[in-house]
Amino acid sequence: MEKPSFLRDRIMPVGTILLALLVIWYIAVIFLNAPFERDTAARAGTPISFSEIVPKTMFQQRPVLPAPHQVVAEIWDTTVNKPITSKRSLVYHAWITLSATLLGFGIGTLLGILLAVGIVHNRAMDRSLMPWVIASQTIPILAIAPMIIVVLNAVGIAGLLPKALISTYLSFFPIVVGMVKGLRSPEQIQLDLMHTYYASPSQTFWKLRWPASMPYLFTSLKVAIAIALVGAIVGELPTGAVSGLGARLLAGSYYGQTVQIWSALFMAAALAATLVIIVGFAHTAVLRRMGVKP
Amino acid sequence: MNSALIVGAIAFWLIAWAINEWLVRRKFKNRTAARAARLAVPLLFGITILVLWEGLVRGLNVPSVLLPPPSMIWTRLINSLPTLWADFQQTFLKAVITGYALGCGLGFLVAIAIDRSPFLQKGLLPLGNFVSALPVIGVAPIMVMWFGFDWQSKVAVVVIMTFFPMLVNTVSGLAATSSMERDLMRTYAASWFQTLLKLRLPAAWPFIFNALKINSTLALIGAIVAEFFGTPIVGMGFRISTEVGRMNVDMVWAEIAVAAVAGSAFYGLVALVERAVTFWHPSVRGGQA
Numbered sequence: 001m002e003k004p005s006f007l008r009d010r011i012m013p014v015g016t017i018l019l020a021l022l023v024i025w026y027i028a029v030i031f032l033n034a035p036f037e038r039d040t041a042a043r044a045g046t047p048i049s050f051s052e053i054v055p056k057t058m059f060q061q062r063p064v065l066p067a068p069h070q071v072v073a074e075i076w077d078t079t080v081n082k083p084i085t086s087k088r089s090l091v092y093h094a095w096i097t098l099s100a101t102l103l104g105f106g107i108g109t110l111l112g113i114l115l116a117v118g119i120v121h122n123r124a125m126d127r128s129l130m131p132w133v134i135a136s137q138t139i140p141i142l143a144i145a146p147m148i149i150v151v152l153n154a155v156g157i158a159g160l161l162p163k164a165l166i167s168t169y170l171s172f173f174p175i176v177v178g179m180v181k182g183l184r185s186p187e188q189i190q191l192d193l194m195h196t197y198y199a200s201p202s203q204t205f206w207k208l209r210w211p212a213s214m215p216y217l218f219t220s221l222k223v224a225i226a227i228a229l230v231g232a233i234v235g236e237l238p239t240g241a242v243s244g245l246g247a248r249l250l251a252g253s254y255y256g257q258t259v260q261i262w263s264a265l266f267m268a269a270a271l272a273a274t275l276v277i278i279v280g281f282a283h284t285a286v287l288r289r290m291g292v293k294p
Numbered sequence: 295m296n297s298a299l300i301v302g303a304i305a306f307w308l309i310a311w312a313i314n315e316w317l318v319r320r321k322f323k324n325r326t327a328a329r330a331a332r333l334a335v336p337l338l339f340g341i342t343i344l345v346l347w348e349g350l351v352r353g354l355n356v357p358s359v360l361l362p363p364p365s366m367i368w369t370r371l372i373n374s375l376p377t378l379w380a381d382f383q384q385t386f387l388k389a390v391i392t393g394y395a396l397g398c399g400l401g402f403l404v405a406i407a408i409d410r411s412p413f414l415q416k417g418l419l420p421l422g423n424f425v426s427a428l429p430v431i432g433v434a435p436i437m438v439m440w441f442g443f444d445w446q447s448k449v450a451v452v453v454i455m456t457f458f459p460m461l462v463n464t465v466s467g468l469a470a471t472s473s474m475e476r477d478l479m480r481t482y483a484a485s486w487f488q489t490l491l492k493l494r495l496p497a498a499w500p501f502i503f504n505a506l507k508i509n510s511t512l513a514l515i516g517a518i519v520a521e522f523f524g525t526p527i528v529g530m531g532f533r534i535s536t537e538v539g540r541m542n543v544d545m546v547w548a549e550i551a552v553a554a555v556a557g558s559a560f561y562g563l564v565a566l567v568e569r570a571v572t573f574w575h576p577s578v579r580g581g582q583a
Contacts, residue, residue, distance in 0.1 A: 009416055010416070010420070012413075013413050013414070013415075013416035013417030014416070014417050014420055014421060015417075016413075016417055017414075017417035017418060017421060018421075064439075064440070123318045123319070124311070124314045124315045124318045124335070127314070127317075127318050127332070127335040127336065128314050128335045128336050128338070128339035129339065130336075131336040132336060132339060132340065150538050151359075151360050151361070151543070154359065154360060155360065222427075226426075226427040226428075226429075229429055230429045230431055233429050233431070233432065234431060234519055237519070237522050237523075245432075249432055249434075249435050250435070250523070252435065253435030253436075253438065253439065253523050253524070256439070258436070258439070261432075261435050261436055262436070264432070265432045265433065265436075268428070268429045268432055269428045269429070272427050272428050272429060273424065273427070273428075276427050
């Protein structure tokens with residue numbers, strides 16, 4: 001067997017696929033945007049050849065599919081060239097969404113861990129709650145999102161919290177499931193050892209169950225933070241919110257600003273990737289601190 | 295304020311809780327009785343929540359604009375069945391089912407297609423994992439722009455949302471067999487296709503069904519959210535967003551109840567098929583799916 005090499009096994013294949021996607025994107029840009037150019041040319045009464053169409057499709061104002069360089073230019077323009085406090089800065093909108101995400105994620109994590117501890121220690125809770133926790137996820141919560149926000153607005157709770165609650169609802173589920181699994185992961189023999197030490201239930205919990213559940217917790221956290229972001233974005237859609245990435249998507253779709261939609265989309269993707277990577281780093285750091293060999 | 299209702303609801307809650315504790319602790323000799331008790335515990339919990347909800351909302355005089363009691367939602371649901379059925383048809387039968395079948399089928403086929411090329415696998419797997427973490431729902435406005443307001447654009451969103459989980463799970467499922475088992479197939483002189491059909495696909499079923507289950511909820515969410523960006527005047531997402539605007543909160547809850555039942559039934563159906571197909575798997579043999 002050859003030794004796995006980072007360059008050959010990761011960079012090369014992923015890079016090739018990405019390059020292929022980019023090429024496909026450019027080709028798609030030409031074909032999706034060409035009809036518009038033909039229409040304009042036909043209306044102007046000037047015949048237009050294919051080689052003339054191609055460069056024009058790359059720089060339309062409202063393209064059906066914006067070219068990659070247009071999206072990059074828009075992102076650069078709205079992040080670097082605008083002051084962060086400006087309503088037109090993408091960083092500002094990303095921050096609004098991010099704060100709702102983090103708040104929701106925090107509450108969700110806390111709630112999820114508490115529920116999991118209850119489920120592991122109380123059989124009645126286990127039997128009665130677990131099926132409903134699972135059933136709660138088959139409800140399309142994102143559909144309820146608009147109502148939650150409108151209703152909470154009516155009570156006088158506005159701003160960050162309603163959006164965060166949707167993130168909470170979405171993110172608590174993977175944490176409950178993962179933590180229940182994790183808190184139950186110590187084997188009988190280890191529990192028996194704690195018993196011979198005459199450990200109290202709380203000692204068993206803090207010295208055995210809690211550390212044993214860490215790998216499970218972080219795996220769930222990665223899933224949870226990704227869907228917490230989705231929750232925050234969708235929470236911005238229905239209420240005519242004026243700021244946040246979801247609001248940018250909605251405004252872009254109302255006014256046909258495709259470049260704006262795509263740049264918001266890429267910003268959201270970058271945000272999701274960053275968050276997941278940060279959780280990943282925390283994961284490795286905690287495990288190393290606990291003495292697990294990487 | 296009607297304190298009798300509140301007290302009644304809380305008393306019901308405490309009694310139900312006590313019964314549950316008792317049921318959980320009891321050892322049943324009879325198997326049917328044990329199974330019935332196992333079913334009764336979560337059921338009782340659900341009923342308790344409904345009773346508490348009804349009692350507290352009526353007792354505390356919560357305005358029905360904020361949170362209507364379950365009985366009011368139920369009457370609304372019964373009274374507007376035709377509307378709900380039309381919405382269900384538009385969103386679930388047209389958009390969700392079509393998109394789910396297309397997305398899962400496509401993911402499966404692409405996974406089989408790249409199965410013979412380790413290079414493509416190494417390239418696509420990290421990307422697939424990455425995309426699964428992205429807020430894919432954001433493509434909804436673009437799809438609505440490309441495919442129009444009707445259900446075709448929702449199908450496109452659902453396809454994109456379900457494709458990647460299916461791809462990633464199928465590829466890792468196909469890699470789940472050990473080299474020992476594959477060597478055995480080689481000694482039988484089995485062709486690639488025979489090995490796929492008789493060894494690797496059966497071994498991959500648990501992974502594939504995992505993706506199918508994840509996708510069953512994702513598909514419904516995708517279709518409903520895509521309707522927020524523009525739809526004809528029918529559909530579950532459309533109904534929810536317009537009735538919220540008109541403060542008909544009971545109608546919204548009725549729609550949510552339909553969505554919840556449809557989503558749970560869809561999930562349950564996939565789980566049932568899974569039990570039938572992967573009857574050999576330890577998690578099914580143990581009686582817990």
